Amino acid sequence: MIPNQSAEEASTGVFPAVAHEQDSWTEASNQLLRLMMDKVNRVFLGKNEVVSSVFAALLAGGHVLLEDVPGVGKTLLVRAIARVMGGEFRRIQFTSDMLPADVVGGLIWDGKRGELVFRQGPIAANVVLADEINRTPPRTQSALLEAMEERSVTSDGETMLLPQPFMLLATQNPLRDDGTYPLPEAQLDRFMMRLSVGYPSVEDEIAMLESGAQRLQPEQLRPxxxxxxxxxxxxxxxxxxxxxxxxxxxxxxxxxxxxxxxLSLGASPRATRDWVRAAQATAYMEGRRFVVPDDLKAVAEPVLAHRLIVRDEAAAAGLQVGDLLHRLIAAEPVPVPAGESSRRRR
Incomplete structure (x- = not known):
């Protein structure tokens, strides 16, 4: 049972443990976040909700998988985010002939030293774009597993930490495209969110065409x-x-x-952890020091849906994982403040 609180607190749904901390975060942090998202939205038109979700995942310390058809601006979005983030940005264009060493790096012969030295791969950066990640075989995909979870890479028995912060934003096309490989469950579980960009609205697509060569490009953005x-x-x-x-x-x-x-596979403990962290980041972006149930609900599908596997018979019957997830959430009573609960019993 949640401890008692005042009627005013109950009516607003504020949990009592932090009701005295309703003051907002520092104005400087909020202004920085708004400025960053505004800059990205000037390049990536009409997708404010997608941009906000990506920033929430990155604030929570997670990685993001952008999955959609070609040509909707997935790579453009990541390039714009990388520019406003500052730090070092690297892009890895995944292909069918890439090897793990092409990602994490490896030993090369240094003629001047007369010895083998380790050369870092493109994964060693603050913001990494893994472009079309599902166009490379599973062996190369697995090179990202350690980097995504432990923020380190191991080559020839030597483990090296990656720069901090480390953020991986990957894009992939639908699996029905020729030459694609499905991501293993272990890797999908390491992405905090999977998001779909979707097609632009009619107005935004017209605005994009009208701007033509004068359209703002990610490289023109300042950190x-x-x-x-x-x-x-x-x-x-x-x-x-x-x-x-x-x-x-x-x-x-x-x-x-x-x-x-x-379902043949449910949410892992890592998924629960990511869900809570994403809700914390959502509250932070709203200027709150506490999480409310709506924060959890807002990020439930992008955090959980890609980790769930529907059984073949259920999929054949037309079940969508998002619909099932919403049904499970609706079936679980939402926690309410004690004051609100006592009023309902009268």
Whole structure:
């Protein structure tokens, strides 16, 4: 049971453990976030919600998978985000003939030294674009597993830490495209969010055509922050308070996916952790020091859906994983403040 609180707090749905901390985050941080997103939205027209979701995932310390048909601007979006982030940016164009060493690096012969030296691969950067990640075989895809989880790479028995912050943004086309390989479940589980860009609206597509050669390009954007500032913002976002009742709510829904008859694979504990962190980042972006149920609901599908596998018979019957997830969330009662609960019993 959530402790008692005032009627005013109950009516606003504020959890009592942090009701006295309703003051907003520092104005400087909020201004930086707004400026960064505004700059990206000037390049990537009409997709404010997608941009906001990507920033929430990156603030939470996660990685993002952008999945959609070719030509909708997935790579453009990542390039714009990388520019406003500052730090070092690398792009890896995945192809069918790439090897793991092409990603993480390896030993090469240094003629001047007369010895083998390690040369870092393109994965060693603050913001890495893994473009068309599903066009490379699983062996090369697996080279990213350690980097995504441990923020390090191992080559020839030597482990090296990656720069901090480290953010991987990957794009992929639908699997029905020729020459694509499905991402393994272990790798999908390491992406905090999977997002779909979608086609632009009629107005935005006309505006894009009208701008022509004068259209603002990502390379014209100036960095807004430095990596150290982004690390501080990530720490602030992860310090957002989450009430125990909301943690239990998230765990119950994750548990429901593991026993659902329609699913052969449910949400992992990593998925639950990512869900809570994404909700914390969402609250942070709203200027709050605490998470409310709507924060969890807002990021549930992009965080959880790509980790769930529908059984063949359920898929044949037309079941969509997003619909099932929404049904499981709707079946679990939302935690309410104690004051609100007592009023309902009268």
């Amino acid at each position: 807004v922050i430095i990596p150290e500032e982004w690390l501080r913002m990530q720490r602030d976002a992860q310090s957002v308070h989450v009430h125990t009742a909301l943690l239990a709510y998230a765990v119950k829904i994750a548990g429901a996916t593991r026993i659902a008859a329609e």
